[in-house]
Amino acid sequence: MKKWTTLIVLALFICLVGCEFPTTTKEEHHYDEGTIIKDATCTKTGIIEYTCLDCGKKKKEEIPLKDHDYEIVEVESTCGEVGYFARVCKNCDYFEKIQEKSPVDHVIxxxxxxxxxxxxxxxxxxxxxxxxxxxxxxxxxxNGFSRFGKLHVSGRNLVDANNNSVQLLGISTHGLQWFGRYVNYETLYACKDAFNINVFRFSLYTAEDGYCESGSKRREELYQMVASGIRIATELDMYAIVDWHMLGADDPNDKNPLYYLDEAKEFFDRISFEFKDYDNVFYELMNEPNGSTTWSDCKEFAEEIIPIIRKNNPDAICLIGNPSWSADLTGPMRSPLDYSNIMYTYHFYAADNMTIQNVIDGYNAGLPIFITEHGGMKSSGDGAINERNVNRWYEALDSRHISYVAWNLSNSKGSSSILKQNITVMNSFADGYLKEWGIFYKKHIKQVLGITE
Ligand SMILES: [Zn+2]
Ligand SMILES: [Zn+2]
Ligand SMILES: [Zn+2]
Incomplete structure (x- = not known):
C-alpha cells in the first residue's frame, strides 16, 4: 500500500509541474514591432507603443536619448577675442570647445x-x-617727407618742389659703434612721435673703434646700421642724414677728412648707390674737421666725394663741414664750392659762448646752412644747459628757417644725451625717461610747431 501512495504522490507531482508551464505560456502576448508615438532626440526621450497581435493589449516604452549629431566649427581669432575649434550638435545647442586658436593682435x-x-x-x-x-x-x-617731398637747395634756402622753404628739425644718434642699438624701428618711431621731428642723423664714426678702424666684419655691421637707419627713417616718413663722423678725438690724423679719403670714397659710393632712388637722404661729408685742417682741405675732400655721390644720385643734397669743428664759415664765405644742391654745416654748443654772428654772416652772404649738430651745453657734451643762449640761437635759426639737429640719441654719460643714463627702455621718450636736455628740446620743437600741451 505504501508503494502505491508513493507512486500516486509522484504522479501528482509530475502532473502538477507538467500542467504549470503550459498555463504560463498561454498568458504571453505577441507584440508587434511597435509604433513610434514620439521619436527621441538628443535632448528628449521618445515613446513607442506596442500592440499585442493576439489580444490587442497595448504597452508603451521609452525610447532612449539619441546621440548628438556632431560637427566641428572653427571660429577665427579677432583682436578682441581668441578663436577656437568646437564640437557642436547640429540638432541642439550642445557646445564643447576643443582647442583655442592663437590670439590675434590689434592691427594698430x-x-x-x-x-x-x-x-x-x-x-x-x-x-x-x-x-x-x-x-x-x-x-x-x-611735417615729414609726405608733406614736403623731395627737397633741393635754392639760394641759401632748403626748399620743396614749390620753392617754399623747409625747416627740418631732428636728432642725431651718438656713435653707432657704441649706441647702434637705438637704430631700430620701435625706438626711432617712438622718438619721432615724442619729439615730432622729421630728420634723423646717423653718426658713423671713422675712428674710436669706428668704421675705418674696424675689421671687415665689424665695418660691415656699422655700414648696415646706417643703411637700416635710412630704411627706418624712410618708413617713418622722415629725412635721413648719413654722417661721416670724422673727428680726430683719439687719432690726430682723423681731424682731417683727407686722411680717410679712400675709405670715404668707397663708403659714399656704396651707400649712395644703395639708396640712389631715395629722395629723403642727405650726405654729410665730414662731421668736424679740426686741428690744422684748412678750408681748402675740406674743399678738396668735398670735390672728391660729391661727384661720387652725384654719379649715383644726381639730386642728393650734400652737407659740407668746415674747420674748427664745423664752426667757421669764413672759408665757405670766401671760397664757396662750385656745386648746386649743397649746404654748409655748422655745429654749435650754446654753453661754449660761441658767437651766432658767424652763422648770420654766412646766411647774409648767401650760404645755405644746416646745423647738423647742436646742444645747449658745452661742446664736451656735458655740463649745464645754457637756456638763455640756446634760446637765442633758436630765435635766430627759426626766424631764418635754418634746419637743425640735436646731439644726441643715447643714454650716454653727459648732459647732451637725451635719455637718462639708467634708462634701458627703448620705446618711450616720455619726460620721465629724459634728461633735462631731452625735455627742453622736446618742448622747444613743439613750440616751433605751434603745439601747446
Ligand atoms: Zn495578448
Ligand atoms: Zn544634440
Ligand atoms: Zn582690434
Whole structure:
C-alpha cells in the first residue's frame, strides 16, 4: 500500500509541474514591432507603443536619448577675442570647445586728423583698424617727407618742389659703434612721435673703434646700421642724414677728412648707390674737421666725394663741414664750392659762448646752412644747459628757417644725451625717461610747431 501512495504522490507531482508551464505560456502576448508615438532626440526621450497581435493589449516604452549629431566649427581669432575649434550638435545647442586658436593682435594704425598736411596742429591717433579700439591720441604736426617731398637747395634756402622753404628739425644718434642699438624701428618711431621731428642723423664714426678702424666684419655691421637707419627713417616718413663722423678725438690724423679719403670714397659710393632712388637722404661729408685742417682741405675732400655721390644720385643734397669743428664759415664765405644742391654745416654748443654772428654772416652772404649738430651745453657734451643762449640761437635759426639737429640719441654719460643714463627702455621718450636736455628740446620743437600741451 505504501508503494502505491508513493507512486500516486509522484504522479501528482509530475502532473502538477507538467500542467504549470503550459498555463504560463498561454498568458504571453505577441507584440508587434511597435509604433513610434514620439521619436527621441538628443535632448528628449521618445515613446513607442506596442500592440499585442493576439489580444490587442497595448504597452508603451521609452525610447532612449539619441546621440548628438556632431560637427566641428572653427571660429577665427579677432583682436578682441581668441578663436577656437568646437564640437557642436547640429540638432541642439550642445557646445564643447576643443582647442583655442592663437590670439590675434590689434592691427594698430595711426593717423593725423585734420588739419594734417599743411603744418597746422592736428591730432595723432593710434587705433585698431579692425575693431576700432583707440589707444592713444596727442597733438601732432605732420611735417615729414609726405608733406614736403623731395627737397633741393635754392639760394641759401632748403626748399620743396614749390620753392617754399623747409625747416627740418631732428636728432642725431651718438656713435653707432657704441649706441647702434637705438637704430631700430620701435625706438626711432617712438622718438619721432615724442619729439615730432622729421630728420634723423646717423653718426658713423671713422675712428674710436669706428668704421675705418674696424675689421671687415665689424665695418660691415656699422655700414648696415646706417643703411637700416635710412630704411627706418624712410618708413617713418622722415629725412635721413648719413654722417661721416670724422673727428680726430683719439687719432690726430682723423681731424682731417683727407686722411680717410679712400675709405670715404668707397663708403659714399656704396651707400649712395644703395639708396640712389631715395629722395629723403642727405650726405654729410665730414662731421668736424679740426686741428690744422684748412678750408681748402675740406674743399678738396668735398670735390672728391660729391661727384661720387652725384654719379649715383644726381639730386642728393650734400652737407659740407668746415674747420674748427664745423664752426667757421669764413672759408665757405670766401671760397664757396662750385656745386648746386649743397649746404654748409655748422655745429654749435650754446654753453661754449660761441658767437651766432658767424652763422648770420654766412646766411647774409648767401650760404645755405644746416646745423647738423647742436646742444645747449658745452661742446664736451656735458655740463649745464645754457637756456638763455640756446634760446637765442633758436630765435635766430627759426626766424631764418635754418634746419637743425640735436646731439644726441643715447643714454650716454653727459648732459647732451637725451635719455637718462639708467634708462634701458627703448620705446618711450616720455619726460620721465629724459634728461633735462631731452625735455627742453622736446618742448622747444613743439613750440616751433605751434603745439601747446
Ligand atoms: Zn495578448
Ligand atoms: Zn544634440
Ligand atoms: Zn582690434
Amino acid at each position: 594704425r595711426s593717423k593725423v586728423e585734420e588739419p594734417s598736411i599743411d603744418g597746422s596742429v592736428g591730432t595723432k591717433r593710434y587705433y585698431c583698424s579692425v575693431c576700432g579700439k583707440e589707444f592713444l591720441s596727442f597733438p601732432y604736426v605732420e
